[in-house]
Amino acid sequence: MDHPAQPPxxxxxxxxxxxxxxxxxxxxxxxxxxxxxxFLPLLRDHGIVRVEVHYDGGGDEGAVCDVNAYAAHGDADLPGIQCDHHALEYNGEVSSRTIALEDALSAFAENAVCARHCGWENGEGAHGTISIDVASGTVGLTHNLRFIDYETTETEL
Known part of the structure; x- marks a missing residue:
């Protein structure tokens, strides 16, 4: 009797x-x-059309540096309102809390970067931008790695 082949x-x-x-x-x-x-409805309700969250992981530390908001005709201030924030914990559970909108956007960005680029804050660190298009609801992540490179030459004398 033949047995089906087992995968390695x-x-x-x-x-x-x-x-x-x-x-x-x-x-x-x-x-x-x-x-x-x-956060998208809150931003929309306050005339925000785009948000850019910049992060930098240089020097073995990672941090969100700036949260910039833009209205249709230029820079805008984020409203000082509360927003629900959700996070996936290490144990797989989802935690929820209500925090300031700017803090919710920062935490969202940091969680997104950590989920996709583990260790982004190590060594020379990485840096990048989370871009939120409020009208379409799309979020883009531009991630830039930093590294030290060298070139070696050997010459026999």
């Missing part, structure tokens, strides 16, 4: 890791959707 062990492990990563990514995306559902 490394294929089974890779498939399990891939499934686990997809589950984790789905959880991250679900929490990000909840965050966007909380």
């Amino acid at each position: 062990q490394d294929v089974v492990v890779a498939d399990a890791i891939s499934a686990e990563l997809q589950t984790a990514l789905s959880a991250v995306q679900a929490v990000e959707t909840r965050c966007k559902d909380a």
